[in-house]
Structures are given as structure tokens and as C-alpha cells.
Amino acid sequence: xxxxxxxxxxxxxxxxxxxxxxxxxxxxxxxxxxxxxxxxxxxxxxxxxxxxxxxxxxxxxxxxxxxxxxxxxxxxxxxxxxxxxxxxxxxxxxxxxxxxxxxxxxxxxxxxxxxxxxxxxxxxxxxxxxxxxxxxxxxxxxxx
Numbered sequence: 001x002x003x004x005x006x007x008x009x010x011x012x013x014x015x016x017x018x019x020x021x022x023x024x025x026x027x028x029x030x031x032x033x034x035x036x037x038x039x040x041x042x043x044x045x046x047x048x049x050x051x052x053x054x055x056x057x058x059x060x061x062x063x064x065x066x067x068x069x070x071x072x073x074x075x076x077x078x079x080x081x082x083x084x085x086x087x088x089x090x091x092x093x094x095x096x097x098x099x100x101x102x103x104x105x106x107x108x109x110x111x112x113x114x115x116x117x118x119x120x121x122x123x124x125x126x127x128x129x130x131x132x133x134x135x136x137x138x139x140x141x142x143x144x
Contacts, residue, residue, distance in 0.1 A: 037104040037128040040135045044126065048140075049110070050090050052081045062129070062136040089113040092124070103129040103138060 033039050040060055047057035054073050061069050092110040108124045127139040 035135055037135050038106070040128055040137060041106055041126050044137045044140070045090075045092065045108075045124070049112075049124075050087065052085065052087060057137075060137055062131050063138045065127075065137045065139050068140065086115045086117065089115075095123070103127050 034043070044057055044060045047053050047060065048069075054069055054076070058066070058069060090110055090112050092108045094106060095109050096105075096107040098105040098107075105125065105127045108126070110122045110124055111119065112122060113119045122142045122144065125139075125141050125143070126137055128135050129138045130136075
């Protein structure tokens, strides 16, 4: 008669596997889809406020937001924004989200740290709407 062999597993393997799966699920949930209202807003904030790259923010905008962006481009024409430009370090968090039938509005609180220039806080109100199947920023404003 043969005795069945037991497979020995190291202790804690199940717990480590569960933790790893939990982290993977959390990371997957934390990512926003690029063609979602929040996804386009995050990309707009990155381009406009963090990278100070108005040209790369342009395809993300429509309507009044696009008009405002073009006005900012005129005002900053001739100003070199390159790797030597002191770019701010920005942390922002969602304060409110308001859904309407034809648009979604986000309100963020941003802390902006400018190298050798201090720190300040701003509120950003950014509105998105779906245009031809693609979410775009339709308006934005900032206030204290």
C-alpha cells in the first residue's frame, strides 16, 4: 500500500498571493480610461498646468475651452517653454463632480509648488462634454 504524498507549500503563500491580487485590482481600478471625462481632464491638467504645453492640450479641448487656450497661446507667444523652464510641481485632488445630461463638471483643489518661487493653492473648475463620441474639455477656469 502506498501512502499519498503531501505537497508542501510554504506558509503564507496564500496570503501573499491574495495581497498581490489585491494590489493588481487596486491599480487597475485607479487607472482612468483615456476616453472618459476624468481621463481627458487628467490629460488636460498634465498638458496645460504641469508641462505648460498648450499645443498638446489643444486636441483635448473644444468650444470655449479651445477659445481660451488660443487666447493663452497669443498671450504667451514668444515665451520659450523648454527644458530650462522652471515647471511647477502640482498636486491636485477632486473636490466635487457634477453630472448633467450633456456635460460633467469637475472641481479640483490644486497645490502648486514653483521651484524657487513658493507655493500657492488654486481651485480648478473643468467641464467636459462628449463630442462625436470623444470626451473633450469644453470649459475651464481657476479661482482662489
